[in-house]
Amino acid sequence: MSGVHMTLDELRALARAKLRVVGLAPDHADAVAETMVSGERDGCASHGIYRLLVAAGSVKSGVAVPDAVPEVSEPAPALVKVDGKGGFAQLPFERGLPLLAEKARRHGIAALAITNAVHFAALWPEVEAVTQQGLVALAFTPNHAWVAPAGGTKPLFGTNPIAFGWPRPGGDPFVFDFATTEVARGEIELHRRAGKPVPETWGYDAQGQPTTDAKAVLDGAMRTFGGHKGSALAAMVELLAGPLIGDMTSSESLAADGGRMGSPIGGELILALDPKGFLGANLEDRFAAAEAMFAAIEAQGARLPSARRYAARAISLSEGVTIPAPLYADIMAIGSNQ
Amino acid sequence: MSGVHMTLDELRALARAKLRVVGLAPDHADAVAETMVSGERDGCASHGIYRLLVAAGSVKSGVAVPDAVPEVSEPAPALVKVDGKGGFAQLPFERGLPLLAEKARRHGIAALAITNAVHFAALWPEVEAVTQQGLVALAFTPNHAWVAPAGGTKPLFGTNPIAFGWPRPGGDPFVFDFATTEVARGEIELHRRAGKPVPETWGYDAQGQPTTDAKAVLDGAMRTFGGHKGSALAAMVELLAGPLIGDMTSSESLAADGGRMGSPIGGELILALDPKGFLGANLEDRFAAAEAMFAAIEAQGARLPSARRYAARAISLSEGVTIPAPLYADIMAIGSNQ
Numbered sequence: 001m002s003g004v005h006m007t008l009d010e011l012r013a014l015a016r017a018k019l020r021v022v023g024l025a026p027d028h029a030d031a032v033a034e035t036m037v038s039g040e041r042d043g044c045a046s047h048g049i050y051r052l053l054v055a056a057g058s059v060k061s062g063v064a065v066p067d068a069v070p071e072v073s074e075p076a077p078a079l080v081k082v083d084g085k086g087g088f089a090q091l092p093f094e095r096g097l098p099l100l101a102e103k104a105r106r107h108g109i110a111a112l113a114i115t116n117a118v119h120f121a122a123l124w125p126e127v128e129a130v131t132q133q134g135l136v137a138l139a140f141t142p143n144h145a146w147v148a149p150a151g152g153t154k155p156l157f158g159t160n161p162i163a164f165g166w167p168r169p170g171g172d173p174f175v176f177d178f179a180t181t182e183v184a185r186g187e188i189e190l191h192r193r194a195g196k197p198v199p200e201t202w203g204y205d206a207q208g209q210p211t212t213d214a215k216a217v218l219d220g221a222m223r224t225f226g227g228h229k230g231s232a233l234a235a236m237v238e239l240l241a242g243p244l245i246g247d248m249t250s251s252e253s254l255a256a257d258g259g260r261m262g263s264p265i266g267g268e269l270i271l272a273l274d275p276k277g278f279l280g281a282n283l284e285d286r287f288a289a290a291e292a293m294f295a296a297i298e299a300q301g302a303r304l305p306s307a308r309r310y311a312a313r314a315i316s317l318s319e320g321v322t323i324p325a326p327l328y329a330d331i332m333a334i335g336s337n338q
Numbered sequence: 339m340s341g342v343h344m345t346l347d348e349l350r351a352l353a354r355a356k357l358r359v360v361g362l363a364p365d366h367a368d369a370v371a372e373t374m375v376s377g378e379r380d381g382c383a384s385h386g387i388y389r390l391l392v393a394a395g396s397v398k399s400g401v402a403v404p405d406a407v408p409e410v411s412e413p414a415p416a417l418v419k420v421d422g423k424g425g426f427a428q429l430p431f432e433r434g435l436p437l438l439a440e441k442a443r444r445h446g447i448a449a450l451a452i453t454n455a456v457h458f459a460a461l462w463p464e465v466e467a468v469t470q471q472g473l474v475a476l477a478f479t480p481n482h483a484w485v486a487p488a489g490g491t492k493p494l495f496g497t498n499p500i501a502f503g504w505p506r507p508g509g510d511p512f513v514f515d516f517a518t519t520e521v522a523r524g525e526i527e528l529h530r531r532a533g534k535p536v537p538e539t540w541g542y543d544a545q546g547q548p549t550t551d552a553k554a555v556l557d558g559a560m561r562t563f564g565g566h567k568g569s570a571l572a573a574m575v576e577l578l579a580g581p582l583i584g585d586m587t588s589s590e591s592l593a594a595d596g597g598r599m600g601s602p603i604g605g606e607l608i609l610a611l612d613p614k615g616f617l618g619a620n621l622e623d624r625f626a627a628a629e630a631m632f633a634a635i636e637a638q639g640a641r642l643p644s645a646r647r648y649a650a651r652a653i654s655l656s657e658g659v660t661i662p663a664p665l666y667a668d669i670m671a672i673g674s675n676q
Contacts, residue, residue: 076446076615078416108414109609111447113616136582152638156631164574174577176570226564232514232643236502238631239512243624244474245616249631271447271609277414278451278583286581293494293576293587300490305570 003322011321012037015052021335022056025067031090035121040321043312046186047122050327054120054263056334063262064088064118070095078107084117089268092117093126100272101133108277112270113245119143120263124177127165130272131173137165138271140241143264145251147181148221150231153208155221158250158264159185160237169287174294176305180234182223188214241269341660349659350375353390359673360394363405369428373459378659381650384524385460388665392458392601394672401600402426402456408433416445422455427606430455431464438610439471446615450608451583457481458601462515465503468610469511475503476609478579481602483589485519486559488569491546493559496588496602497523498575507625512632514643518572520561526552579607
């Protein structure tokens with residue numbers, strides 16, 4: 001690939017600098033940069049350094065408060081709440097994580113709710129950070145109403161991802177993170193740009209009819225994965241990471257956006273369970289049973305959910321990454337015309 | 339339908355009596371009977387009074403300990419553990435629920451693990467019971483290794499259901515409960531009995547080949563729903579309600595069964611979140627947002643997950659239920675030839 005080769009440290013320095021240039025407070029800039037570097041490192045181009053353009057746009061358009069000071073509170077002994085005050089979600093997560101981990105260890109289980117924060121990233125960096133504390137993690141977040149419930153054809157749910165992490169002694173954690181839609185919204189966008197038709201199973205047009213026109217799906221409604229089961233999970237994500245924590249449903253979030261087409265502002269719920277809680281001295285034996293299950297998955301030739309990311313990570317850590325030339329040019333232009 | 343008409347009270351009395359006749363201790367008999375009556379009441383024939391035959395068989399064959407005394411412990415401030423001591427899971431749940439609710443209210447979130455218990459029922463009666471306490475519920479349980487991971491063709495996971503419940507002020511809760519498989523195992527069994535072929539998407543034969551032979555799938559491996567996403571969720575259920583709580587994976591459970599073909603003996607994890615925890619005074623407004631979402635689902639002509647069960651329930655409560663004549667005969671024969 002033609003592009004600019006960089007070490008991860010160089011990429012991090014560039015991302016931090018550019019985010020400062022657009023006016024993000026230093027602590028926000030560093031937290032947001034870390035997420036983008038993680039994405040690029042793991043071969044997730046769509047959640048990688050490309051998001052610098054998205055984040056810069058969110059600041060410029062006033063969607064994200066650049067110097068928001070996250071407010072941490074403890075509404076109950078096993079609950080942590082961080083009000084993002086309209087800024088990006090990364091710093092609120094960083095501020096809440098130590099308390100979440102401490103509470104999970106003390107009580108066996110704990111929950112962290114991030115509210116009123118701008119979300120543009122994947123959930124796996126956050127569940128992975130929880131597993132690095134030796135804890136099991138579950139995470140949910142709604143976004144904008146782009147997805148029809150099974151049995152309907154009108155947008156109501158967000159793409160509503162669910163992520164899970166399980167710490168693996170001496171290795172990368174077992175982590176998955178997926179949207180509850182048939183396909184990622186970015187995938188439909190790629191088809192639109194390429195002028196390619198999409199399968200009829202991906203969504204409906206604005207009149208509620210099945211369509212193979214990518215733009216019509218983006219203007220209409222995406223479908224949930226797995227029929228009524230995926231739809232039920234999408235509704236659960238709405239409830240858990242919206243109303244339950246005092247934040248918006250995807251429908252309310254899209255209405256609040258008021259046509260700006262900005263990144264969603266809303267809630268995220270992260271649960272943490274301490275394996276020592278139920279297991280005590282039995283921990284080693286039961287973690288070995290989990291490892292046996294992972295081995296049995298791979299012995300069938302099936303892949304663990306994050307295998308591709310970890311393979312890309314290993315290469316990026318030793319060899320650095322290559323940023324496509326056009327993207328690099330766009331990044332370098334950030335701030336030059338402000 | 340030709341059969342025997344009964345009120346729910348009559349059905350309950352019959353179920354309790356028959357479970358006592360087979361040797362189940364009275365507290366177990368009452369708890370198990372309640373689950374079966376709930377299934378029959380809600381029109382779930384496969385989880386209804388038919389399960390009397392299954393439960394009676396489990397006691398007779400020694401799979402379930404008929405007079406097990408559940409042992410309740412509190413391994414951490416927000417954790418409840420109930421060791422089922424090899425008996426049915428219903429009584430351990432009953433014994434653990436008050437403590438789970440109390441801990442969820444005190445800490446904001448809590449978890450109940452039931453271990454070493456015999457499972458034959460759906461999860462929705464349990465999440466519904468949690469919602470009756472005004473709490474939000476999530477439940478998971480593995481069972482026997484009958485399901486291949488996505489990308490593989492050999493049995494490893496159980497059918498691994500996930501259930502969720504959200505209390506609705508003045509109405510039936512929002513509840514879903516589904517297996518993470520493409521189709522219920524019982525559905526494949528029905529096709530086998532009827533000599534009907536199954537779709538190729540349902541499973542693999544013992545050689546790992548796609549097949550339309552229902553018996554071959556039962557002897558081979560079922561598929562997860564939604565491809566790799568359903569498979570990831572199935573793995574999560576294994577980890578959360580198996581190793582994390584000190585119990586078995588579905589693979590270990592099937593091995594422990596030793597070919598008896600008995601109901602699975604193992605774990606179940608139930609999480610409870612108190613809406614008052616994060617919401618405080620904001621509760622009414624955010625529960626109204628959830629209601630608005632439910633209304634928007636139904637306004638599209640889509641159904642809420644448990645709508646069919648609640649409709650059946652309303653009829654059963656006013657009119658009673660009809661037990662098919664052959665099933666009634668089988669039930670009446672329980673105990674007569676012991």
